[in-house]
Amino acid sequence: MSFSLKGMPTSPSPLAQLPIRRLTSADLLSCADLSENRGWPREEHKWGLLLTAGTGYGIDDPDGPGLAAGCVVTPYGPDLAAIGMVLVAERYARQGVGRRLMQHVLAEAGDAPLTLYATANGQPLYEQLGFTETSRAAMVRGRFTFTAPAPDVPVRPATAEDLPAVLRLDHEVFGLDRTALIARLPAFADHLRVAEEDGEITGFAAAWPNMDTHVIGPLIARDPGTAKALIASLAAATDRPLRTDIDVRHGSLLSWVKENGIDTITTTSLMIRSLPDLPGDWRRRFAPLTVAAG
Numbered sequence: 038m039s040f041s042l043k044g045m046p047t048s049p050s051p052l053a054q055l056p057i058r059r060l061t062s063a064d065l066l067s068c069a070d071l072s073e074n075r076g077w078p079r080e081e082h083k084w085g086l087l088l089t090a091g092t093g094y095g096i097d098d099p100d101g102p103g104l105a106a107g108c109v110v111t112p113y114g115p116d117l118a119a120i121g122m123v124l125v126a127e128r129y130a131r132q133g134v135g136r137r138l139m140q141h142v143l144a145e146a147g148d149a150p151l152t153l154y155a156t157a158n159g160q161p162l163y164e165q166l167g168f169t170e171t172s173r174a175a176m177v178r179g180r181f182t183f184t185a186p187a188p189d190v191p192v193r194p195a196t197a198e199d200l201p202a203v204l205r206l207d208h209e210v211f212g213l214d215r216t217a218l219i220a221r222l223p224a225f226a227d228h229l230r231v232a233e234e235d236g237e238i239t240g241f242a243a244a245w246p247n248m249d250t251h252v253i254g255p256l257i258a259r260d261p262g263t264a265k266a267l268i269a270s271l272a273a274a275t276d277r278p279l280r281t282d283i284d285v286r287h288g289s290l291l292s293w294v295k296e297n298g299i300d301t302i303t304t305t306s307l308m309i310r311s312l313p314d315l316p317g318d319w320r321r322r323f324a325p326l327t328v329a330a331g
């Protein structure tokens with residue numbers, strides 16, 4: 038309870054009482070407006086994926102059309118869910134809305150472990166809610182220059198027949214079944230490539246359109262050389278600048294992309310809650326599909 042200057046109890050802020058509702062694809066433009074409101078790109082293509090593959094939560098703006106806040110949770114079975122796109126409209130910032138939305142998501146998730154990539158803005162709130170940092174990711178962007186060559190690992194466009202092998206590899210490296218998301222890649226991405234050696238799929242990567250860039254992700258590969266070959270192959274398929282988010286533990290890959298004109302813009306914190314570390318094999322996991330979904 039809070040008190041007025043005269044010491045009389047006051048009613049709680051109306052913001053604390055606004056209902057939190059599920060978002061659907063019908064909210065896509067409001068979600069993009071919310072991104073824009075916080076100086077983020079509108080990213081409608083990405084919102085479209087997240088609102089269908091995941092569960093969106095939002096608070097309607099009490100003063101007009103659109104949203105006061107929103108976020109998306111992408112579930113990977115009972116053992117992990119990823120939170121992303123946590124946004125509070127500028128006019129409602131720093132009034133407890135972000136904390137309330139996150140507490141709602143935590144309650145809905147029950148005992149399920151959670152992960153997210155935090156911006157510097159969001160990290161203090163997540164720490165207060167029990168998230169801890171397990172690694173960091175470098176957000177890199179630029180036009181690929183082909184200055185430093187990639188190793189000669191065979192890479193080709195994926196076909197429908199590759200999907201079972203891609204799903205198997207993804208399950209092994211991500212550590213959980215994310216068929217619901219990976220099976221959407223052929224439609225969501227403009228390019229999906231596989232690395233194949235001795236008849237075995239040793240890596241795969243997608244490039245999907247995001248504003249004026251192509252985002253590379255997910256990027257899963259047997260080793261850094263295979264990851265480089267996949268990136269170079271995707272770079273050759275587009276005229277747009279590339280963007281991706283590379284785990285900072287992959288220093289050699291980060292140096293190589295930098296030599297090729299793709300430089301770090303910012304870093305985010307890869308955080309987890311209610312689990313000691315992420316499942317799977319980070320050594321073969323080079324970039325997420327998007328930092329908004331893990």
Ligand SMILES: CC(C)(COP(=O)(O)OP(=O)(O)OC[C@H]1O[C@@H](n2cnc3c(N)ncnc32)[C@H](O)[C@@H]1OP(=O)(O)O)[C@@H](O)C(=O)NCCC(=O)NCCS
Pocket residue numbers: 075122123124125126129130131132133134135136137154155156157158159160161162
């Ligand atoms: C991050 C964000 C969601 C927080 O929402 P919010 O409603 O403003 O946050 P709250 O009022 O609930 O604050 C919760 C706590 O987070 C921390 N916090 C919030 N904004 C902060 C800021 N700009 N700088 C430092 N700490 C901040 C504070 O510890 C705050 O508690 P306090 O006000 O009691 O000190 C909001 O600022 C936002 O949308 N930012 C832009 C998008 C973004 O970066 N999202 C995070 C993606 S991971």
